Structures are given as C-alpha cells and as structure tokens.
Amino acid sequence: MEYLYHCLGFIFFIFLTIKLLTRRKQNLPPSPLSLPIIGHFHLLSNPLYKSLATLLSKYGPILYLRVGSRRILVASSPSAVEECIGKNDMIFANRPPTMAGDILMYDGRSYVWAPHGHLWKNLRRLSVVEILSTTSVQKSSSIREDEVGNLVHRHLLGVSADNGSSRKVDLKYLFGLLTMNVMLKMASGEAAARDKETEKMVFKEFKSLFFPSLGTNICDFFPVLKWIGFQGIEKGLKELYRRRDEYVQKLVDGIRFKRTRDNAIENPSVIEKLLSFQEEDPEFFSEEVIKGTTLMMFIAGTETTSVTLEWAMSLLLNHPEALKKVRAEIDSRVGHERLLNDSDLSKLPYLRSAVNETLRLYPPAPVLVPHYSSEDCMVCGYEVPKGTLLIVNAWAIHNDPKIWDEPTKFKPERFEEEKEGSKFLPFGLGRRACPGATIGLRLVLLALGTVIQCFEWENVGSDTVDMTPGTGLGLSKAMPLEALCFPRPDLINLLSQF
Template sequence: MAGDRLTYNCTAPVWAPYGHLWRNLRRVSTIEILSHISLQKSSIIREEEVYSLLRQVFKVSNIEPQKVDFKYFCTLLVSNIMMRMVAGKPCVGEEFACMDVGKKLLKEFKEVYFPSLTVNICDFFPILRWVGYKGLEKKMIRMHRKRDEALGRLIEEISRLNNDNIIDVEKKRTLIETLFSLRKSEPEFFSDEVIKSLTLMMLIAGTETTATTMEWVMSLLLNHPEVLQKVKAEIDSQVGCERLINESDLAKLPYLRCVINETFRLYPTVPLLLPHCSSADCTVGGFHIPRGTIMLVNAWSMHRDPKLWEEPTKFKPERFEEINGERVGFKFFPFGIGRRACPGDSMAMRVMSLALGAFIQCFDWEMVGKEMVDMTSSFGFLMAKTKPLEAVCTPCPSMTSILSQL
C-alpha cells in the first residue's frame, strides 16, 4: 500500500522492481549523489552545520551547566544538513534554532518528510484495504499530497532561480540542480516524478534514521562513562584542542567508529530493515518461497544472537576493534546487504562521526540526575527511544576560546 500511495509510481530506488529503471535509479544515487567525490564536495555543508550547532549549544551552556534536549539538536542538525544538500537552504535558520518558532518549523518539516510505516496489516490481508481499514489508505493519500505540494514548491523555486540565472554556477550544486542538469542529456528518464522521488528519498531516508542513531550513541555513552572518556581521549590525542574536528580527522578515530557500530548492533535504527518481495518462486534453506512473498529480515535478533556474538547484550565497542577490518559477513548489516543495501551508509557515518566527535571534543556530558538513561524503545519501523534524551552539558575549558570565536 505504501508503494502505491507514498511514491511516484514506484520511481524510487527503494520501491522500483529490478530492471532498467531500478539500475538507472541506483546509478544516479550512488554516482551523482552519494559517491565518494560527491560526499567530499558536500563536506563543507556538514561541517558548517555542525559548527553552527556548536555555537547554539555553547550559547545556552556557557554561563553554567545546562540541561539540553539532545534529541532536538540531533534532529535539527541532520534536517538542516539534508535540506541544504537537497535544496541549498536549511529547514530552520540558526537565528530561530533555540526559539519556539524553530521548534515549530522543525515539527512541520518532520510531519511532511519523516518516514512513515511502510508495511501494515492491509498488505497481509488485502480485504482490509478494500473495506478501508482504520482509514490507513486515506491517511497515506493525504500524506502524499502534503509531501507533493512541499516538493513542488522546492523544485519550482530552484527551477525559477536556474531560469533567471541567479544561482552562482561556481557554487556547489544542490541535488535538485544536479538532477535538472542531468535531465538535459536524458530528458525521458529524468521526469518530474523521478526528480521528486530521488529528492524525497534523500529527505526521508537520511533524516530521522541518522538523528535517532546519534541519540542512541550518546545514551549509551552516558550510561558507560568509561567508554565516553576513551572516545574523548582518542579525539584529544588525534585532533587536540587547538582546532575543531573536521571530516579529514575521522579516519584517525577508529574507536569512535567502533562505538557507532556497536550502537548499530544493539539498536539498529530499522530493526526489520526494509521489506523485500520475492520476484520469482524460489527455495531458501529448504523452504519454498512463492513469488510475491513479503520478507522481513530481523536484524535486531541476529545482532543479538548468542551463537554469533559473545555477550550479545553487553555494550562492548572493543568487539569491533578485535575484528580489525575483517568482513563481518551476514551477522552485522545495519544498512542491509547486497544490491538492495542502503547506498547512504557512508554519508550517515560521516554525519554521525563528525557531529558526535564535535560534541565530545567541545563539551563535557553528564546524565540528568543520578539514574541511568532510560534505554527502553518503541519497536516499530524505526527503533526510537521511548523517552527522548536530555543531558547536562558543560563547555570544556580547553575549548572555550575556540567556541567563543565561532
């Protein structure tokens, strides 16, 4: 149902069946949008937004230790990064970020672009769709209409600027501008529907998933202060206190990456991954799978399987140090695996590593009160914390001078 109602005739890499359309969509996604070269060009956007957030946190915590809504700041950061990459402007300007109007703007953005449930009971019992069970299909139609109107405004604005030659050609192109440029050589393929689908994919797949994982990482670090101190020591030794961390430093911070991977293992953002559908009759593990069967992969269960992991419920980032670059195989796949794996894994890791590294380099973080951070979660399409994370932050004395000059 979601494929029918929340996409533009399945013209997105997630929904398109194998074939010429899917191969072209995948090519555009991996080469034009998410390749190493493209990510290098957009690194300035990620750094500017991270430094902007550091300014805001420093303003509210400079006088005395301050309790901050960590979930809000993560969501704000990732949403602004994605909007700048897609359309060239943040969804919430820095002047509004810590005000009620900023929270209102972010809420409106989330209502339009954040992911919605992709599989529901009507997919398994089609008769329920016919009778309009709980109005699910009508809600999807309204959601798609709202998204289409918002995307239409974005695309129309950028199209007008291009036609008026207002955009600086030397400036880094946004995703929408890149797709307009590609349309000149392949006008039949890059229809309005394809441009909207690829834009929507970036905004939906790259926002809430990344922000939620950052929240899980910081929650685990607060509950394990010895790990937090080890990450901070690594940043201090590799980056120091003379400057702010940047993306070129991330390769020198392997333990930070281990912490993020261990968080993915314990709390995969999409615990059942995206639904898959068999395109032909097949036999898997001795079981006959008819064509058209919906398959859900329980990554959460496999990541905690005691047959695959030693002390599977324990937060132990060192386990990824022991792997030391070896292929983990099919026991760890937070981004999926194979041809349908998420092509945005590299960008997600860059955003999370840079943001978390900057937070840890510049501020001291503590739990609110003496109780451990609540780690209960709502187990749905996205594994989100039941209780949003709040934490007490204090600027590090060694970084106060740099933060005051941002």
C-alpha cells in the same frame, strides 16, 4: 433444478479431489500452526523484531509464515541471509507491492522502492554515481562541518556558557534538527532559517510530513479491508502524499526559478543537479524522478541518522569509561586548536567502534526493508514460492549469543577486531543495501565526535539514561534524551569564534 445442484456439487467434489491428489507437497521452511484466513497473524505483536525472535527460538533461523494473503520468509541467521541476499540476490531484488508504496513513492520512481529492472538500474546509477559517490560525499563535507559547527556554537555553547555552569539540553531535538538541516542543505542548498522559533516550526512540519507514525498497514495483508476503506488508511495516505508533494514541489520550483536567474551555480545542490540532467534527458529525469529522489533523501537520511546519534550518546553517558576513551582518542589525534573535521574520522578507530556497537545493539531498522521474490527458489534446502515477502531480522542476528560474545553488553572493543559481514546488518546487504550508509555514518561520527570534543557531559540527576525502545517499526528511543553539558575550558575561545 435440484438435479442440477447435485450435478454441480458432484463436479465440484471431483475437481477438488483431483486437485488435492495431484498437488505436489512443497518442502516449505518450518512454520507454526496457522489459523484459517488470518494465518499466523495472531503470533505477531509489537515490537515485531522481538515477536519474530521469540518464534526463532522455537522454529529455527529460517521461518515461513502466512499472514492473510501474504507469504512471508523470515531470515534470522547469517547463513540464511547469505542464501537469500547472496545466492538468491537477484530473485529477492524486488520490493513487495504495498498501498503506501503505490501512493507515496511516485509510482516507484525512487531508488529505494523502484522494482528491480531497467528503471531501478538507472536510478541506482544516479544515486551511487551522482549523489552518493565518494567524490560527492567528500564535496558535501563542508555542509556537515558547517551544520555541526552551528550545533555546538548556537545550540550548545549558547545554553551552557553562562559562567561555565552546566545546562540541560534536549539532544533528541538537537540531533533531529542537525540531520534535517544537513539533508535540506544537500537537497536544496539551504538549511532552515537560523531563528530558533522558525527552526522549531520548520522541524515540526518536516517531522509531520516525512516521519508520521504509519506503522504496518494491515490492508496489505487483508485486501478486503482496503475495499471497505478500513480506518480511512488509504484516504490518510493520499492526504499525506498531497502534503509531501506540495512541500517537495515547492522546493523544486524555487530552485528552478533560481537557475533561470543565476547563470552558474557553484557546488550545486542535488535538486540543481537533477534539474540540469532534466534539460539533457527530460524523458528519464521527470518531475516524479526528481521529487522521488528528494523524498528518499529526506526519509532515509534524517531519522535513521538522528536516532543513531541519540542511542550512541545515551550508551556513552551510561558507560563513562567508554566516553573517556573516545575523548582521549580525539584529544590525542585532533587536539584543542581546531574542531574535529571530516578528514579526521579515519584516525579515530575507537569512535568508529563505539558507533558500530551502537548500530549492533540498536539498529535503526531492526527488521530490514522487505524484499520480494520474483520466482521460486531454494533457501537452506527449503522451497520458497514466487511472490514471497522476505524479512531479515537484523536485531535477532545482532543479539544472537551464538554469534556475539555477551551480546546484550555495550563493548565497542569487539569491533576493533570484528569484521563486518552478514552478521552485522545495520544498512542491509546485497544490491538493495542502503546507498547512503557512508554519508550517514560520516555525519554520525562527526557530530558525536565534535560534541564530545567540545563539551563535558553528564546524566540529568544520578539516574542512567532510559534505554527503553519505542514500539514503532524503527528502533527509536521511547524517552527523550536530556543531558547536562558545559564547555571544556580549552575550547571556549575556539567555539566563540566559530
């Protein structure tokens, strides 16, 4: 038996020696020294975009990491992004397999998370042509205008019109409520009940379902942890899926019943459109596709938009001269006789510049949704193996002094001349760029412009707004946004008639 062990050991030694001698050394991108098993995990911390930016200063704009079983390529410069999502866009067109994606995303039957291929192309056509086309965006303008009007009339005028005195309002809550109602109305045709207490309950449930604090799932990098049920992560995701599915299915079933009762529906909601498509092509437009599409509207269309509104208003409150410029532009090009509407937005370039500067400083996704390589490729002269997760650090690019003049300063004027491109990435780039960028941006511009048109705004007390970011994956504010507002005298009558 001892002889057998010696023979097996010798064979293993020969096999290992041959493998080491014949293995070709790969020309991988720059990489820090890694540790056994965990790789570079010890170098990463929250917030992720800042810890990656720290490595950027030492190793350059393209970085190769290994975390557990995952290979990661980090791109932190416009040229690296162009190589990955320009030159190699097809190769990096997939999303990485994750536990959350497998459990929560209806087996990949949603445009954002579907693997690149026939299904994804059909879902893309559905999203871009039927839901988020220029025509659809224009048709949904009445929803955005109605909900913004509801915001300024019920929630802002209602608390601030007492003898013209200013009142403190919670803009974090109100912006979240606005974006939720817009997406609910677009998806199902109905916003939350107008009773304020009911609205609060609906909003609380909506937040808990679609924006729980999940963070990075460590089991995706160390699969052995999944096998032992680490921290009950998998169990928690399955329970979240059950609750989400129950909520969305209830919406779909309610609209399906409504369609059997009503012969024709004017201006159908997204779910109504999908149900009509299902009748024509039930094989593709399955329940999972309908629910996956609705789910992505809620996840991608609400929190990112409300967070952008929050940061934009915070920056303008801390820069009153910019706030005055926005108001002066609206006064001169829209006036006081009516509320700002969707068709006015193209006439307000400084407002757009202020929002772009907000997105540069505080992108809602500072690290873009990851891509995944489907085959070996070359990036900036380096070899990148198949199955590598691509992370684009948009925050690092947006704050690079080699690219932007005084990058930490709020200067909307820079976007009066700057052209958008691979150095400005709030919505991603390439075939996986956010398809809802136009509709989200229009809601931000309309809501921000209207509250500035109708109200005077001041910080609470003499302090500036706290601009400390949260520690999650998205760049949300750590502190609530509270401000004092009172209606502008010329617009009180107009607001009262809404």
